[in-house]
Amino acid sequence: MPLDAPRSQTTLTSTARMKHLFDVRPRVSEPYPVLCGEGPVDALHSVWRPEWRQAVVVGDSNTAALFGKPLALRLRELGCEVLELEFPAGEPSKTRATKERLEDAMLAARIERGACIVAVGGGVVLDLAGFLAATYLRGIAHIHVATTLLAQVDAAIGGKTAVDTPFGKNLIGAFHHPRAVLLDQAALRSLPLVELRHGLAECVKHAVIRDEMLFKSLERLTSFDDPPSAELILRSVAVKVAIVAVDPLEHGERRSLNFGHTVAHAIEAATNHTTAHGAAVAIGMIIEARLAVMKGWLPKDALDRIVALLERIGLPVRAPCAFDAAAPFFAIDKKTSEGRIQCALPEQLGVFGAHDGQWTRSVTLAELLRAWT
Numbered sequence: 611m612p613l614d615a616p617r618s619q620t621t622l623t624s625t626a627r628m629k630h631l632f633d634v635r636p637r638v639s640e641p642y643p644v645l646c647g648e649g650p651v652d653a654l655h656s657v658w659r660p661e662w663r664q665a666v667v668v669g670d671s672n673t674a675a676l677f678g679k680p681l682a683l684r685l686r687e688l689g690c691e692v693l694e695l696e697f698p699a700g701e702p703s704k705t706r707a708t709k710e711r712l713e714d715a716m717l718a719a720r721i722e723r724g725a726c727i728v729a730v731g732g733g734v735v736l737d738l739a740g741f742l743a744a745t746y747l748r749g750i751a752h753i754h755v756a757t758t759l760l761a762q763v764d765a766a767i768g769g770k771t772a773v774d775t776p777f778g779k780n781l782i783g784a785f786h787h788p789r790a791v792l793l794d795q796a797a798l799r800s801l802p803l804v805e806l807r808h809g810l811a812e813c814v815k816h817a818v819i820r821d822e823m824l825f826k827s828l829e830r831l832t833s834f835d836d837p838p839s840a841e842l843i844l845r846s847v848a849v850k851v852a853i854v855a856v857d858p859l860e861h862g863e864r865r866s867l868n869f870g871h872t873v874a875h876a877i878e879a880a881t882n883h884t885t886a887h888g889a890a891v892a893i894g895m896i897i898e899a900r901l902a903v904m905k906g907w908l909p910k911d912a913l914d915r916i917v918a919l920l921e922r923i924g925l926p927v928r929a930p931c932a933f934d935a936a937a938p939f940f941a942i943d944k945k946t947s948e949g950r951i952q953c954a955l956p957e958q959l960g961v962f963g964a965h966d967g968q969w970t971r972s973v974t975l976a977e978l979l980r981a982w983t
């Protein structure tokens with residue numbers, strides 16, 4: 611299926627420095643725009659609806675001050691009542707306990723159903739604040755302002771919201787689509803190099819499952835020390851937008867986006883979330899691709915190119931924990947069905963198809979163990 615191309619020049623609208631490049635059309639809820647560029651304050655103004663009289667700006671201990679404050683200021687200028695909320699940065703905050711604390715603060719501030727949450731940050735903030743929006747007073751509107759590369763190419767789009775539990779990652783959550791997504795390119799300049807690398811892991815995933823040209827573009831890059839070009843980011847975003855449009859609730863093709871994630875989520879849980887998601891995805895893609903090669907489902911050449919690219923980016927390529935530590939978490943992975951572990955495995959670079967109507971393949975613990983090292 612062809613990728614959703616960026617909107618044509620004739621339909622393209624722009625704020626001061628942000629362009630409306632895609633519409634996500636999830637079918638299960640109303641379409642929403644993805645704006646990309648610099649100047650999220652003006653862009654937020656352009657997507658704000660007059661009926662949202664209250665705003666809740668949610669960020670973490672890094673993003674609230676850096677990016678949330680100017681947005682809150684503009685919303686106040688628009689006449690909104692604004693509540694600013696913040697929690698400690700990092701995956702350990704993505705819990706039911708943090709969500710409860712934010713909910714109580716919103717209830718105490720008499721935030722009503724007509725409010726809109728503005729989530730400002732990386733994937734942790736967007737997942738948590740999106741889930742908050744999904745359940746607060748049975749669901750209110752929210753907007754994503756994505757400030758990490760990982761959030762821009764992946765987490766901001768598609769309506770998956772969740773928190774982690776001691777039993778595993780993202781196990782409690784909901785589908786709840788934002789009303790608009792702003793990809794702030796200027797924010798990437800302050801992003802630590804290691805976080806850029808984590809975002810590139812999801813770009814590689816998109817390339818492997820659906821866009822060989824994107825894979826080749828990544829292979830051609832001579833340095834990974836600066837934010838990737840807007841063109842490269844948008845190519846990666848286009849993969850996510852296209853897949854979410856055909857399968858918003860992950861009944862079929864959207865499962866391809868889980869390439870590397872069965873292993874990644876087990877590693878994250880086994881290491882108590884000290885392994886960052888992007889790093890875990892890099893390792894997970896290698897282990898799952900190796901398993902696919904062992905089973906004869908993926909050519910060895912594809913595995914070699916994936917490993918070489920991830921190594922050049924500077925991402926880890928070996929599991930940070932023993933297999934025995936990760937094994938218990940496979941049983942509770944969301945994709946596990948009738949006790950069988952499921953992996954989303956590509957068949958060539960840029961090609962991912964269903965087999966007997968299934969987008970994932972059953973694998974055994976013994977097979978995963980063989981692929982682990």
Ligand SMILES: NC(=O)c1ccc[n+]([C@@H]2O[C@H](COP(=O)([O-])OP(=O)(O)OC[C@H]3O[C@@H](n4cnc5c(N)ncnc54)[C@H](O)[C@@H]3O)[C@@H](O)[C@H]2O)c1
Nearest residue numbers: 672699732733734757758760761764765770797800801887
């Ligand atoms: N919902 C989805 O579809 C989806 C998809 C992929 C990943 N995720 C989730 O995303 C999370 C990972 O997201 P992440 O990698 O963005 O991590 P993150 O949100 O923890 O951000 C990484 C770090 O960068 C800081 N930061 C954010 N923007 C910054 C900026 N512009 N300048 C300086 N520092 C900045 C944050 O405060 C944090 O310390 C995981 O929980 C993962 O499960 C969700």
